[in-house]
Amino acid sequence: MEFRREHDLAFTPGQVWAVLLDFESHRQWNPYVRLELLHSDPIALRYWLRMNPHKPKLLEVPATVLAAYPERLLTIDVRPSFLLKFGESFALSPNGTGTRLVHSYRCSGLLVTLRLPGIRKSFETMLGSVDRRLIAHLERRYRSKPRGPSGSNFWAR
Numbered sequence: 001m002e003f004r005r006e007h008d009l010a011f012t013p014g015q016v017w018a019v020l021l022d023f024e025s026h027r028q029w030n031p032y033v034r035l036e037l038l039h040s041d042p043i044a045l046r047y048w049l050r051m052n053p054h055k056p057k058l059l060e061v062p063a064t065v066l067a068a069y070p071e072r073l074l075t076i077d078v079r080p081s082f083l084l085k086f087g088e089s090f091a092l093s094p095n096g097t098g099t100r101l102v103h104s105y106r107c108s109g110l111l112v113t114l115r116l117p118g119i120r121k122s123f124e125t126m127l128g129s130v131d132r133r134l135i136a137h138l139e140r141r142y143r144s145k146p147r148g149p150s151g152s153n154f155w156a157r
Helices: 013-021 023-029 117-143
Strands: 002-009 033-040 043-049 059-061 063-069 073-081 084-095 098-108
Touching: 002 117, 013 023, 013 073, 013 084, 013 098, 013 117, 023 033, 023 117, 043 063, 043 073, 059 073, 098 117
Parallel strands: none
Antiparallel strands: 002 098, 033 043, 043 059, 063 073, 073 084, 084 098
């Protein structure tokens, strides 16, 4: 089962990548996950997850960075239990105005094969919420800078 959304963003791949790799800032835009960088070469992290953002408890779960290609792809393999595992990917590519972001979850495991309706709804809700908050975070981070002489955002280049 896969869930994905595509967005054309007015930010460079480098700007989007900087936010994705700033694991400490994830708590500002992702209510489901907390990440802590353990070391950077290769990238290793500590991963906490909650499926309901309204509940305060986070559960530490095994997670591995499968791909980290600067300004192109970040994929994290998450295994909350033997019943469910998922990969979260952020694929970046330049477009004419900035960056195309493809954010996806690829899910597998017994809970997915049973086709429980709650699983589908949970991941669709999570994807929509994370994307809205990520885009708002990018706007706050890069659009609040002073604008150049012609009204363009000089600092976002």
